[in-house]
Amino acid sequence: MNILDTRDLNDRLEELDDLRSALEDARNELAEAGADNDDIEELEQALQDAGSCFTDEEAAELAELEAMRDEISEWRHGEALIPVSDWEEYVQELCEDCGYISKDFPWWIEIDWEKTARNVVQDYGIIDYQGETYYYRNC
Numbered sequence: 001m002n003i004l005d006t007r008d009l010n011d012r013l014e015e016l017d018d019l020r021s022a023l024e025d026a027r028n029e030l031a032e033a034g035a036d037n038d039d040i041e042e043l044e045q046a047l048q049d050a051g052s053c054f055t056d057e058e059a060a061e062l063a064e065l066e067a068m069r070d071e072i073s074e075w076r077h078g079e080a081l082i083p084v085s086d087w088e089e090y091v092q093e094l095c096e097d098c099g100y101i102s103k104d105f106p107w108w109i110e111i112d113w114e115k116t117a118r119n120v121v122q123d124y125g126i127i128d129y130q131g132e133t134y135y136y137r138n139c
Helices: 006-033 040-053 056-071 084-097 113-123
Strands: 080-083 124-129 132-137
Touching: 006 040, 006 056, 006 080, 056 124, 080 084, 080 124, 084 113, 084 132, 113 124
Parallel strands: none
Antiparallel strands: 080 132, 124 132
16 A cells, blocks of 8 residues: 655655745845856856756645645644555555454455445545545544
């Protein structure tokens, strides 16, 4: 299962935000320097370096993460993002981990995990990240 933790995503958000700030700082320094400044080439190189670290892809990811942070109330405290494709497996493990179903449950008894997963989903929100859809606890 590829479960994401919002604390890890928050670390990535902060990393991208630092890169964006570095790019903005380099732009501002170059704009304030003036054409006759002796350090103009150095400032232009710093701007180019910062621009190569914070590309359009990074800007789009940062915007996506900021939107997610604003939507998920437990973002900083750690919320699990469960891929929709792994939902039934997650619900089964959740039921076992919470003690609702014994881990040594007899093999010959069958549980309709699809229906159980549909019942559990009412307490979860849905969000997209990097082209994949995830559930997160939303209550």
